[in-house]
Amino acid sequence: MFEQLGILHQTSCAYTPQQSGVAERKHKHVLEVCRAIRFQGHIPIRYWGHCILTAAYLINRMPSSVLNYKSPYEILYKVPPSLKHLRTLGCLCFAKTVNESDKLKSQSIAAVHMGYSKSQKGYILFDLSNHIFFVNRDVEFREEVFPFKFVEKNKQLPFLDVFSNQISLYNDEVPASISADQNGDSVSRNLANQDSAPSTSADPNPQIPTATYQLPVFTSDNLTFVPTESRKSSRTKVPPLWMKDFVFTQKKF
Known part of the structure; x- marks a missing residue:
């Protein structure tokens, strides 16, 4: 196919990146942008593919001095790219x-x-x-x-x-010590002082507020279940007006 188009196909030697300097520099550029995006958004390494695609998407819309300070997108489509939709990756x-x-x-x-x-x-x-x-x-x-x-x-x-x-x-840590008695009937929450350093306020002995909550105890002795009968409507049922022209053998209204 290359011979028909008049193209001489040449490849570089194995393990010689110095023979493909242009591709290696662009590869380095893409990886540097990808790492910056991933570190900023704290994106897990398993989603590295999305970081690479976004890096290429941004590079194609960045102006370059090689292209006379135009972006590759503008060189290809002859129109400057819109940057209003760009958002931070990983937010x-x-x-x-x-x-x-x-x-x-x-x-x-x-x-x-x-x-x-x-x-x-x-x-x-x-x-x-x-x-x-x-x-x-x-x-x-x-x-x-x-x-x-x-x-x-x-x-x-x-x-x-x-x-x-x-x-x-969401913070599950509660700055209080919860204690209960042996019967488990009451729970008292004593607010603890978070800072152990001496206070600089005027009061040398500040009072720590204490909140006590009484929890109800439900047992089979204090609960009574009263069965209730289903209530039937006493409203007179008549057939709808739009069915008055129909004839029924047995009325079920």
């Missing part, structure tokens, strides 16, 4: 639920931004609940939060407070 985002089965359910899905689709004008997202990839266009981003950082280390997911628009973490 937290909320995608709109497409198939809404219930109006009282959540209308968004917590996901992680994992790249850009080649066949659709949408973002590639990773569902944190079902652990699947999907493409969505209507997405709200939180570019300062990286869920993979908490999942890999603390096994906790970020929580968005919809009232204060602040992002915090």
